[in-house]
Amino acid sequence: MTNEVINLLKSCDGYVSGEEMSQKLHISRAAVWKSINELRGLGYKIEAAPRLGYRIVSSPDKLFSHELEHRLNTKVVGRKVFYEETVSSTMDKAFELAVKGEKEGTVIAAETQTKGRGRMGRVWTSPKGQGIYFSVILRPALSPSDIARLTLLAGVAVCEAIRQVAAVDAKIKWPNDVLIKGKKAVGILTELNAESDRVRFCVIGIGINVNTPLRQLPENATSLKQETGKMHSRIGLAQEVLRRLDVWYDILKMQGFPPVIERWKTLSSTLGRLVRLKDQQNELEGKAVDLDEYGGLMIQTKSGVVVKRMSGDVIEQ
């Protein structure tokens, strides 16, 4: 009910009378009053003027499902949003839902995670209300070996969204760290559940340090606020990420991976650079010369040989 009241208030530029709300939503005046108070409790500033009715003065910058869904206009991604103030990890929650058959596109967002995780079992620091933490369930008709490329797609979507919303020159470090001025502001994690040749579902987790103060972040990390000197709307950015993910996911379905790879190349900070790449076995140094069609990084070593790597940690030099 509270969702419907807020949607009605948001859909009007001016005041909406209690009488009008009561009629449109088929609820009593008392129920309207109760919802208004609940919304105020959630952080909405709602003015009540005699005879005119109610008007939203300001909304809290929280990742509420009705805020994320509001005028999102996507085909798949974000059509349904689950919100929790605190969650162990949006990945775990998304996995639980996906195993039970949740449709693709569903998003799980949270203000903070008590056990936020990154790649390789690392921790993802999730200070409350400062960053964006969400996971998206997808059910692409892909094989497990295609998932590295889906992760590139997520990097492209987030990088574009940050450029758009924060007007900053975000770049992608291979495979999918989004950097601002060379420092990591975004973590992207893809996990999947698959048969040997068919993905059943995958979950893309995205963590963005938006307004997070440096002292709440690990070393070498940064936030949008730190790099741009101003606060950014988390809702605005989260919606833009969902829209870009939706667009690129649609392109993937229609045209496959080539456009994703091409776009990734134009956003990359890695290509053309001297890099050191560490993987489980060994270390490699050379110039990152290209991204191949499978998302592998092509590195030209000193001896002139070009080798391809599908995974590892890159240090750009």
Add this chain to the structure above:
Amino acid sequence: MTNEVINLLKSCDGYVSGEEMSQKLHISRAAVWKSINELRGLGYKIEAAPRLGYRIVSSPDKLFSHELEHRLNTKVVGRKVFYEETVSSTMDKAFELAVKGEKEGTVIAAETQTKGRGRMGRVWTSPKGQGIYFSVILRPALSPSDIARLTLLAGVAVCEAIRQVAAVDAKIKWPNDVLIKGKKAVGILTELNAESDRVRFCVIGIGINVNTPLRQLPENATSLKQETGKMHSRIGLAQEVLRRLDVWYDILKMQGFPPVIERWKTLSSTLGRLVRLKDQQNELEGKAVDLDEYGGLMIQTKSGVVVKRMSGDVIEQ
């Protein structure tokens, strides 16, 4: 306790007195007697001779954990076995355990599955006590794109075990159907849980129609009994499969996939044959000329072009 009693009885060729069991296992004579009765209830025939003691006359051919573990002598696979008479699916049970951190090598075996599944969401028929139905949890240091080859490894292990135990010319149809005289007697299913570049765990499910009458099987399927004309010990075969899986998994860790690929080629019914391959998009006809290093099937079409396929259903002609 019952496990310990049966192990003690199995470790002796002749009789074991109640007194001896009581002393070795530090239990009362009454507890020995209770265990003997429980074992009889499970299907063990145990002779009791005055003054001599107890002796196993015969064991039921059930996939009890103590039977599968008994003298298995593997490094990893089957070091721990969970047994259930009836389970929805050994895959589901294995996933549950793996998510909670169960070690690699653990096996979940059942006499029947109420929701046994095959690839692509198909059903796997699991008549009670007739076949072998189990899943193995593995935690290989592989990327998701390597899993197709792990599935080939399972095919090799099962094919070798059947040849050994049933003295029949089992062959592998690409990628991992084990055939006897051209008919499918085994289903192998690999499911995984992974990050984009790292498998967290995978579960290999194996279903073998051992003594199953044809009328209990779907069309085109067969059983070992049907093709060899005799009954086979399910425990004996299941143990042999676990041992071969263990050996090949060890080879994989030490030497990578090349020996697996080579062995697969020698066991294959597909290579050298005219085949029709159907995948989600289209159909392809030609001669299966080779298996590449990634487990892809190389098919030479009429025009002479060789194309590679990583997945699909093969019809051998």
